[in-house]
Amino acid sequence: xxxxxxxxxxxxxxxxxxxxxxxxxxxxxxxxxxxxxxxxxxxxxxxxxxxxxxxxxxxxxxxxxxxxxxxxxxxxxxxxxxxxxxxxxxxxxxxxxxxxxxxxxxxxxxxxxxxxxxxxxxxxxxxxxxxxxxxxxxxxxxxxxxxxxxxxxxxxxxxxxxxxxxxxxxxxxxxxxxxxxxxxxxxxxxxxxxxxxxxxxxxxxxxxxxxxxxxxxxxxxxxxxxxxxxxxxxxxxxxxxxxxxxxxxxxxxxxxxxxxxxxxxxxxxxxxxxx
Amino acid sequence: xxxxxxxxxxxxxxxxxxxxxxxxxxxxxxxxxxxxxxxxxxxxxxxxxxxxxxxxxxxxxxxxxxxxxxxxxxxxxxxxxxxxxxxxxxxxxxxxxxxxxxxxxxxxxxxxxxxxxxxxxxxxxxxxxxxxxxxxxxxxxxxxxxxxxxxxxxxxxxxxxxxxxxxxxxxxxxxxxxxxxxxxxxxxxxxxxxxxxxxxxxxxxxxxxxxxxxxxxxxxxxxxxxxxxxxxxxxxxxxxxxxxxxxxxxxxxxxxxxxxxxxxxxxxxxxxxxxxxxxxxxxxxxxxxxxxxxxxxxxxxxxxxxxxxxxxxxxxxxxxxxxxxxxxxxxxxxxxxxxxxxxxxxxxxxxxxxxxxxxxxxxxxxxxxxxxxxxxxxxxxxxxxxxxxxxxxxxxxxxxxxxxxxxxxxxxxxxxxxxxxxxxxxxxxxxxxxxxxxxxxxxxxxxxxxxxxxxxxxxxxxxxxxxxxxxxxxxxxxxxxxxxxxxxxxxxxxxxxxxxxxxxxxxxxxxxxxxxxxxxxxxxxxxxxxxxxxxxxxxxxxxxxxxxxxxxxxxxxxxxxxxxxxxxxxxxxxxxxxxxxxxxxxxxxxx
Numbered sequence: 001x002x003x004x005x006x007x008x009x010x011x012x013x014x015x016x017x018x019x020x021x022x023x024x025x026x027x028x029x030x031x032x033x034x035x036x037x038x039x040x041x042x043x044x045x046x047x048x049x050x051x052x053x054x055x056x057x058x059x060x061x062x063x064x065x066x067x068x069x070x071x072x073x074x075x076x077x078x079x080x081x082x083x084x085x086x087x088x089x090x091x092x093x094x095x096x097x098x099x100x101x102x103x104x105x106x107x108x109x110x111x112x113x114x115x116x117x118x119x120x121x122x123x124x125x126x127x128x129x130x131x132x133x134x135x136x137x138x139x140x141x142x143x144x145x146x147x148x149x150x151x152x153x154x155x156x157x158x159x160x161x162x163x164x165x166x167x168x169x170x171x172x173x174x175x176x177x178x179x180x181x182x183x184x185x186x187x188x189x190x191x192x193x194x195x196x197x198x199x200x201x202x203x204x205x206x207x208x209x210x211x212x213x214x215x216x217x218x219x220x221x222x223x224x225x226x227x228x229x230x231x232x233x234x235x236x237x238x239x240x241x242x243x244x245x246x247x248x249x250x251x252x253x254x255x256x257x258x259x260x261x262x263x264x265x266x267x268x269x270x271x272x273x274x275x
Numbered sequence: 276x277x278x279x280x281x282x283x284x285x286x287x288x289x290x291x292x293x294x295x296x297x298x299x300x301x302x303x304x305x306x307x308x309x310x311x312x313x314x315x316x317x318x319x320x321x322x323x324x325x326x327x328x329x330x331x332x333x334x335x336x337x338x339x340x341x342x343x344x345x346x347x348x349x350x351x352x353x354x355x356x357x358x359x360x361x362x363x364x365x366x367x368x369x370x371x372x373x374x375x376x377x378x379x380x381x382x383x384x385x386x387x388x389x390x391x392x393x394x395x396x397x398x399x400x401x402x403x404x405x406x407x408x409x410x411x412x413x414x415x416x417x418x419x420x421x422x423x424x425x426x427x428x429x430x431x432x433x434x435x436x437x438x439x440x441x442x443x444x445x446x447x448x449x450x451x452x453x454x455x456x457x458x459x460x461x462x463x464x465x466x467x468x469x470x471x472x473x474x475x476x477x478x479x480x481x482x483x484x485x486x487x488x489x490x491x492x493x494x495x496x497x498x499x500x501x502x503x504x505x506x507x508x509x510x511x512x513x514x515x516x517x518x519x520x521x522x523x524x525x526x527x528x529x530x531x532x533x534x535x536x537x538x539x540x541x542x543x544x545x546x547x548x549x550x551x552x553x554x555x556x557x558x559x560x561x562x563x564x565x566x567x568x569x570x571x572x573x574x575x576x577x578x579x580x581x582x583x584x585x586x587x588x589x590x591x592x593x594x595x596x597x598x599x600x601x602x603x604x605x606x607x608x609x610x611x612x613x614x615x616x617x618x619x620x621x622x623x624x625x626x627x628x629x630x631x632x633x634x635x636x637x638x639x640x641x642x643x644x645x646x647x648x649x650x651x652x653x654x655x656x657x658x659x660x661x662x663x664x665x666x667x668x669x670x671x672x673x674x675x676x677x678x679x680x681x682x683x684x685x686x687x688x689x690x691x692x693x694x695x696x697x698x699x700x701x702x703x704x705x706x707x708x709x710x711x712x713x714x715x716x717x718x719x720x721x722x723x724x725x726x727x728x729x730x731x732x733x734x735x736x737x738x739x740x741x742x743x744x745x746x747x748x749x750x751x752x753x754x755x756x757x758x759x760x761x762x763x764x765x766x767x768x769x770x771x772x773x774x775x776x777x778x779x780x781x782x783x784x785x786x787x788x789x790x791x792x793x794x795x796x797x798x799x800x801x802x803x804x805x806x807x808x809x810x811x812x813x814x815x816x817x818x819x820x821x822x823x824x825x826x827x828x829x830x831x832x833x834x835x836x837x838x839x840x841x842x843x844x845x846x847x848x849x850x851x852x853x854x855x856x857x858x859x860x861x862x863x864x865x866x
């Protein structure tokens with residue numbers, strides 16, 4: 001009987017824990033409440049299945065546990081029952097998969113009006129780059145990284161000259177504007193993860209990866225690295241501040257561009273190339 | 276399909292080939308140490324796997340000390356923490372679970388259950404164990420290497436795995452790890468070929484494929500998968516070794532490390548992930564399928580009822596095995612691979628839930644109208660179903676690509692895979708040990724210690740891993756040795772971590788009781804007799820217990836029926852051994 005009791009307690013306890021424990025996701029700060037909804041659907045379906053299977057098992061143990069003279073029923077298979085269960089399971093799975101794939105389609109389709117923002121990860125800090133007035137980010141390469149050019153921008157790319165460089169400091173984003181985060185690394189894998197935005201993606205040296213989102217509330221959010229990047233991994237934190245339009249413009253005005261940060265002799269060497 | 280019809284006596288083919296002479300050991304050394312008897316090799320595999328598993332258990336305590344009580348233990352530096360998690364994961368997945376299910380249970384049970392005198396290539400089988408032992412010793416040597424073992428995480432993702440920022444990256448750690456894996460794969464291949472060929476060629480007369488116990492089906496399918504999947508890991512290890520030692524650039528693009536350009540360019544870090552998970556996902560089922568098979572037999576035997584839907588169970592095992600080769604990139608949804616892959620891999624991943632669910636239904640339907648004996652193997656089987664259903668269902672979160680985005684790389688993943696491929700298969704391993712220990716030693720394991728072991732392990736493990744999902748849901752990333760000032764979690768999350776750690780120590784302690792029971796019962800256990808569970812399969816029908824070299828007496832058994840003739844109407848006993856001729860009672864109604 002202890003077994004029956006514990007099996008029932010597992011179900012009841014899990015449901016109660018789910019409902020009353022203080023541990024739940026952080027309040028969302030992006031447009032990805034679609035993801036939260038898909039999680040809720042999944043919680044419902046899987047929760048019902050879990051409870052049904054374990055409670056059925058508990059009932060079986062209660063009802064059919066060995067007693068003197070008891071004999072098991074002999075029934076090798078039941079095609080009808082097996083097919084019914086297969087079909088029902090198929091529907092349950094589809095009910096999770098279909099909305100999931102729709103939301104994924106949204107997740108990988110970047111709106112055309114999204115602003116590009118580059119995030120650069122390296123052991124163990126974050127840097128950022130925003131396009132300047134031309135709205136375009138200049139080309140960059142890991143092999144060009146030097147202490148004077150920590151993001152590895154191509155000095156002869158005119159698009160890069162007005163790029164705003166935010167090295168090892170906080171990123172600010174305006175509220176309500178979709179952003180496409182272009183993710184780059186110059187050493188190992190990292191992962192740009194802000195729990196409140198729900199989105200994350202690995203950064204791979206040698207490639208540019210991306211995700212997009214729209215910040216939906218102002219505030220200060222912690223950036224966590226979510227891909228093991230060596231022993232400094234847990235301390236690879238950063239800050240993203242979502243500002244109102246005015247605050248954002250004020251912040252942007254204080255930032256320096258690539259041209260301003262680069263020593264003059266290099267800037268002059270670029271000029272002939274831009275003809 | 277006549278052969279699955281329970282109670283029916285199919286035609287028994289005449290013996291076509293004479294029996295081969297078995298190798299006869301001449302000395303104590305060749306009998307007990309360099310033995311070619313699959314049963315001795317099985318025990319060697321199992322003891323080695325359990326011993327190294329004990330190391331992994333201690334490592335888990337050390338990491339839980341750090342997570343539960345950060346800053347309290349100075350010797351757990353960040354480097355040490357990463358070394359602990361890496362070695363814990365690698366040992367548990369490869370050197371314990373894979374080795375124990377295939378090398379341990381496979382070696383012991385395949386020949387006995389299919390009615391063979393031994394594996395078909397006994398010498399290669401012996402070699403397999405010794406190479407495995409070498410791999411384990413090399414792995415342990417990593418702890419004593421300069422710089423210690425690798426701390427790259429058990430997935431060993433480059434570039435960090437072979438760079439200075441990772442413990443063992445520029446020292447010996449990663450080289451030792453990769454070499455040990457290469458050895459393991461070589462050793463496994465030798466054993467694996469044996470298991471497959473023995474199942475295909477070594478079965479006794481009357482043992483058709485569709486009369487094999489599901490244990491054999493599970494181990495057989497898992498071995499075929501392992502033979503196809505391990506080569507991917509093998510080449511990945513060789514390539515990474517070349518990158519590290521000879522400076523090639525298979526996985527290494529241009530890199531600036533701490534301000535300095537490295538001499539690499541053009542390699543693809545993500546290629547390693549594809550190779551790793553092409554092995555890594557089937558690996559999950561390499562561990563799970565033997566567990567599925569074994570637990571089916573445990574439930575059937577101890578509920579005194581045939582396994583429900585045997586044919587469906589066999590096809591589900593084979594189907595899951597095949598499908599598991601086209602789902603690997605669900606581990607890489609946020610790896611930066613082409614986002615459209617997500618559609619494909621989410622679909623295949625969720626489809627695999629269907630045959631898996633069928634297996635679960637059939638286990639619980641086997642209990643329905645059974646005669647359930649709440650023996651310790653049965654308790655562990657019930658514990659398996661609970662933890663496996665729980666872990667399988669959270670897999671539907673992570674497999675559904677967009678749901679994985681917020682949860683990937685968080686503690687939710689850690690909780691999920693521990694529940695589904697840690698706790699659940701280990702429940703089966705325990706159940707199986709309580710079940711077959713009487714055959715291996717001739718004595719029962721102590722019941723009171725067994726009850727203590729079950730209850731603490733089952734309840735404790737659930738209390739460890741169920742709440743852990745919610746840490747991940749909050750956003751706590753995995754592989755953080757401390758959360759210290761993380762803004763998004765409150766004080767309560769730290770209390771939860773401390774609670775999980777305390778439970779981990781308690782559950783770990785219960786395993787020590789189990790190990791003590793294993794040793795104590797060899798001498799002091801109750802005499803078991805040949806068939807204490809009154810089971811149908813051939814290993815319980817041997818002339819001697821423990822079975823002698825050659826397994827069966829003078830004559831090999833002849834198989835007349837499937838493995839699940841329990842409680843057949845009209846039969847005198849509530850079980851009919853597979854090698855008992857004669858028909859009893861009404862056959863199953865035609866499907």
